[in-house]
Amino acid sequence: MFVDYTKIIIKSGDGGNGAITFRREKYVASGGPDGGDGGRGGSIYFIVDPDANTLINFRYNKKYKAENGQNGSGSHCYGKSGEDLYVKVPIGTMVRDAETGKLIADLSKEGQVELILPGGRGGKGNSHFATSTRQAPHFAQKGEKGLEKEVILELKLLADVGLIGFPNVGKSTILSMVTSARPKIADYHFTTLEPNLGVVKTKIGDSFVIADIPGIIEGASEGVGLGLQFLRHIERTRLLLHVIDVSGIESRIPTEDFKTINEELKKYSEKLSTRKQIIVANKADVIQDNSLYEELEKLAKNENIEIFKVSAATGEGLNEVLTRVSEVLKTLPKEDLEEAEEKKVYTLKEEDEGFDIRIEDGIYVVDGPAIEKIMSRANLEDNESIYYFQKSIRFLGVEERLKEMGIKEGDTIKFIDWEMEWFD
Secondary structure (H helix, E strand, O other), X not given: OOOOEEEEEEEOOOOOOOOOOEOOEOOEOOOOEOOOOOOOOOOEEEEEOOOOOOOHHHHOOOEEEOOXXXXXXXXXXXXXXXXXXXXXXXXXXXXXXXXXXXXXXXXXXXXXXXXXXXXXXXXXXXXXXXXXXXXXXOOOOOOOOOOEEEEEEEEOOOOOEEEEOOOOOOHHHHHHHHOOOOOOOOOOXXXXXXXXXXXXXXXXXXXXXXXXXXXXXXXXXXXXXXHHHHXXXXXXXXXXXXXXXXXXXXXXXXXXXXXXXXXXXXXXXXXHHOOOEEEEEEOHHHOOOHHHHHHHHHHHHHOOOEEEEOEOXXXXXXXXXXXXXXXXXXXXXXXXXXXXXXXXXXXXXXXXXXXXXXXXXXXXXXXXXXXXXXXXXXXXXXXXXXXXXXXXXXXXXXXXXXXXXXXXXXXXXXXXXXXXXXXX
């Protein structure tokens, strides 16, 4: 089974909590704080697996979680960091944010490794909060929570050449004749339900990868049939071999087939519609009306597209096509055919930015990623920790914003789900 699209949930590890401990030694009446820091949570990486060629494994395992960091302990002992998780994917896999659709990573190179979600930072132990006036802090930071995201994995075949055309025009037969690939072939439409890859070796020693893209039909760009899945794979090819049936046996009109397929390419992607093409006029050995080929040849000339008459069944003309394909590929750059709209990696820093203040029923409600982060690391049952919390939000600019909004002494402020009274 070929799987080229799936959704999974990934979560980086939580950071360990800092320790609240004090030095205890014989003959030392009151030792200072010696709480160690918590360990960092494990991060989520995606790595190219050279042995994988489908996303089938992700159909059964939908959630991937990195290890949490361990808590700190006394004697300045740091907690152990959580183990990073490396998720193996086939080459050609694109990782998108399921919520926004934005591209996070494009794993299209051998050995490529991408950081997707960093682990939560470990909390600082109480030894970090000792000052000249606060020599025995009874609080420590909690570890930061890891990030959890739903992502889309989308596999696009990496091939130099894509065979495109309507169903049953002979694409699979051509692939089987010019490579060692053995796709399923039968005399009915939609025999091929998944892309097939093969390596072509020409007589002059050149080689290139060719993909048989399953038949595209009218409406494919709107999702008719499996059109969108098929069109997705064409994006990674550098050259398109447009296979067209010119035999007339199925009452097809070659020029109309050419226009229909190209219209679907244009609707799906303007860039794809400008990809270089070579027309392969197939089933030349059983042509019933030569005018069909002549009309297609005239159209090709007007469009400035090369055309070759072949018979996939007998092999006639295939060597000439392959030789020309090899020559054309040398003129086409090997570039990333789809650039990331935004090479975005989620970081805790980005998640920490910003807060929002609004008034609901006379209560000042303060929330946002920055507030959530500070709240998650504060111990609201400890007075010293509350003081540190107030200092943090002041540094963030919350107090200044509240004053600008006209807060008065005695007004209620709600931080996420914790309420306190304002005193100036």
